[in-house]
Amino acid sequence: MNTVPDTPGVNHRMPRATGLRPGIAHRSGDVTAFTAEEAGVLAERHGLATVLDLRSAPEVERYGPPRGFLAHGVRWLRVPLTGYPRDTIAARRPDVADRARYLHGILTDSVPGSWTRLFRALAQVADRPFLITCHFGKDRTGVVTAALLSLAGASAREIAADYAAGTADLLAAADRFRDKWLRRGHTREDYLSRLRTSPVTMERWLAEVDARYGGIGPALAGVGVAGGDMARVRDLLSVPAHPGAPDSEAPPDSDAPPGPVPAGPAVSRGPVPTDSAVPPGPVQADSDQADSVQAGPVLPSRSSVRSAAADRGAATPGGSGDPAAPGGTEKALR
Known part of the structure; x- marks a missing residue:
């Protein structure tokens, strides 16, 4: 599924599914694993403009x-998904039911407002290629990607296949996460088991979402995602109804053929709420979530980001170059 040589980073790929604009969405784990060269290929050749980072403040501080x-002027937005229960996967080798409950907790029990801010940011940046990332790129990133694919019209089978596609890369990178299994008292074999992403887990979770809420749309509305933001994200991600329309052009180098996964029955998106026809407003920083950021109403070009970064220099408050500064927006390294 990777279209960049030598599989950059950890667990990186561009999901491909029915209804999804080719090349618009990227997903990965450990965003710090990308070299400057790999990031440059994604930014310059594939048009990647924004990283949406789901990691917590402690994770950013640690890693x-x-x-x-x-270094390539890609925008970094911190939209953390945190606060959900972890006891559901406390066992050394959680089973499918445990894992599905864990995914559900990410959706329903993250810090209030987390999903609202995430979709508000997506509504502002998803007109250009973006990357969703967390630590492993499998659970938080998996739930967000599943929601986005569902809104675009992908089937449950396609969503589950995308979720499962990361297993090989995660297992190959297992030793990169050695500190985690040692801190938790796990063996390497235990952790290899935890890194595996079975399609059955995702299929079970999607079925539970359909049964409880009637689809992804109502479930997202239930955790505070605005109808206007959801509708805009869906429209930005979806292949246009008229293929000849100007916005049907794929981002650069996105002409690789889709994977062989058959579409299967569509997962229920549910009705997208229409509680607001007003264009999405700026993402507001939350005083209780210092690692949230303002997405800003307009996404500048990469060249203007680099130029602005150079101009800001020492004149920018907090100009130490600390991208994790509370309440700050994205910063380019200087």
């Missing part, structure tokens, strides 16, 4: 910012 992307 660092996406330096490779920042």
